[in-house]
Amino acid sequence: MNKVKIALLGLGNVGKGVWEIFKNNTEEIIRRSGCEIEITKILVNDINKDRGIEVPNEILTDNIEEILNDNSIQIIVELMGGVDPAADYILRAIKSKKHVVTANKQLIAIQGKELLDLARKEGVLFYYEGSVAGGIPILKGIEESLTANKIEEIVGIINGTTNYILTKMSLEGMDFETALKEAQEKGYAEADPTSDIESYDAVYKLAILTSLSFGINVNVNDIYREGISKISSHDIQNAKEFGYTIKLLAIAKERGNSLELRVHPTMIPLNHPLSNVNDSFNAILIKGNAVGDLMFYGRGAGSLPTGSAVASDIISILRNDMTLRSISLVENADLQKTILPREEFTSRYYLRLTVKDVSGVLGQISTILGKNDVSISSFIQKGEKDANNIVRIVFITHDTLEGNIMKSIEDLKKLEVVDEIKNLIRVEKFI
Numbered sequence: 001m002n003k004v005k006i007a008l009l010g011l012g013n014v015g016k017g018v019w020e021i022f023k024n025n026t027e028e029i030i031r032r033s034g035c036e037i038e039i040t041k042i043l044v045n046d047i048n049k050d051r052g053i054e055v056p057n058e059i060l061t062d063n064i065e066e067i068l069n070d071n072s073i074q075i076i077v078e079l080m081g082g083v084d085p086a087a088d089y090i091l092r093a094i095k096s097k098k099h100v101v102t103a104n105k106q107l108i109a110i111q112g113k114e115l116l117d118l119a120r121k122e123g124v125l126f127y128y129e130g131s132v133a134g135g136i137p138i139l140k141g142i143e144e145s146l147t148a149n150k151i152e153e154i155v156g157i158i159n160g161t162t163n164y165i166l167t168k169m170s171l172e173g174m175d176f177e178t179a180l181k182e183a184q185e186k187g188y189a190e191a192d193p194t195s196d197i198e199s200y201d202a203v204y205k206l207a208i209l210t211s212l213s214f215g216i217n218v219n220v221n222d223i224y225r226e227g228i229s230k231i232s233s234h235d236i237q238n239a240k241e242f243g244y245t246i247k248l249l250a251i252a253k254e255r256g257n258s259l260e261l262r263v264h265p266t267m268i269p270l271n272h273p274l275s276n277v278n279d280s281f282n283a284i285l286i287k288g289n290a291v292g293d294l295m296f297y298g299r300g301a302g303s304l305p306t307g308s309a310v311a312s313d314i315i316s317i318l319r320n321d322m323t324l325r326s327i328s329l330v331e332n333a334d335l336q337k338t339i340l341p342r343e344e345f346t347s348r349y350y351l352r353l354t355v356k357d358v359s360g361v362l363g364q365i366s367t368i369l370g371k372n373d374v375s376i377s378s379f380i381q382k383g384e385k386d387a388n389n390i391v392r393i394v395f396i397t398h399d400t401l402e403g404n405i406m407k408s409i410e411d412l413k414k415l416e417v418v419d420e421i422k423n424l425i426r427v428e429k430f431i
């Protein structure tokens with residue numbers, strides 16, 4: 001039996017998952033890979049830290065050179081996260097002709113093309129299924145099973161932490177901080193949860209999905225991004241009354257020769273399948289011009305689900321018998337598509353504001369919306385006026401250009417009767 005030695009860089013949540021999977025599923029892994037896989041070294045920051053799992057102390061090292069200079073190690077599994085020093089370690093591993101597996105979405109989204117080009121040049125394999133949507137085999141799905149399609153649209157819930165928080169706020173009335181703390185305890189959140197809450201994590205994942213699906217190399221700064229920190233219990237309650245739930249959606253839509261790329265909280269109809277994707281679960285809808293609508297659903301974060309994707313990538317490398325397979329991810333970067341500016345997005349909008357309870361206020365607001373070509377679909381006034389004579393009102397618009405909504409908000413802010421623009425949330429109607 002072929003014996004293969006591998007090294008893990010990092011023994012956090014996902015690293016521990018990979019270790020457990022190799023320990024518990026040894027027979028399956030031998031049967032499917034045809035190899036006996038041995039994790040011979042693990043790079044950690046602190047060798048003496050108690051990690052709550054049984055790992056022989058002698059395989060832990062805090063010296064990357066011990067791994068990179070060890071010619072018996074054939075595969076490097078990077079699970080440290082972040083760009084620095086992960087990028088440098090991976091570059092050096094590739095140059096030492098080691099195959100690479102990573103779950104590092106930030107690194108792939110920012111430097112994926114460069115690393116993959118180098119891997120191809122050096123004749124090594126490089127897989128990163130765990131970087132998007134945890135245990136869901138979405139990258140292999142796109143790369144292997146949908147290659148005959150022109151992909152037209154991707155709409156996904158691809159961050160487990162924010163989905164957990166929004167679910168707890170919607171279904172249990174939990175406050176934001178408690179829900180975030182629970183998500184962290186369950187091991188879903190990034191080391192710094194800002195990346196989850198402010199949607200950077202989802203932007204990295206959408207960049208990877210877009211590169212794969214539309215054949216362009218996306219700059220993460222070209223993806224419009226909004227986090228969930230402005231969503232209040234008022235918005236959650238109002239959404240329910242209008243027949244919606246609020247989810248953080250990552251959206252890539254082809255519009256002619258352009259792409260609309262955006263990540264933001266979105267109201268979706270309660271009867272849409274995505275509205276029932278709860279807790280840390282992820283789901284990705286893909287529309288292909290031959291296959292039609294597909295939905296991938298599963299655990300998008302956590303130790304074993306992400307470990308499952310990583311361990312399977314290791315097996316994929318071994319199944320390829322260490323011979324080079326073409327890696328087409330992010331390969332067609334020369335395809336030209338422009339990224340639509342925010343002003344040209346089209347959506348429906350939920351607008352929540354507080355206004356003075358005086359006669360003519362609604363007339364003034366609807367005049368401004370009308371002047372900017374924004375047509376109102378629904379309107380509600382919430383509760384009674386407060387001691388300062390302020391009332392809460394909510395509008396939902398018909399489809400409109402985002403530029404028109406932005407202009408309307410600027411104009412509304414100037415009205416003396418408008419107290420505050422509280423929130424603007426896009427409403428996806430799915431046609």
Ligand code: HSE
Binds near residue numbers: 133162190301
């Ligand atoms: N923090 C990420 C999430 C982990 O919550 O989805 C998986 O990428």
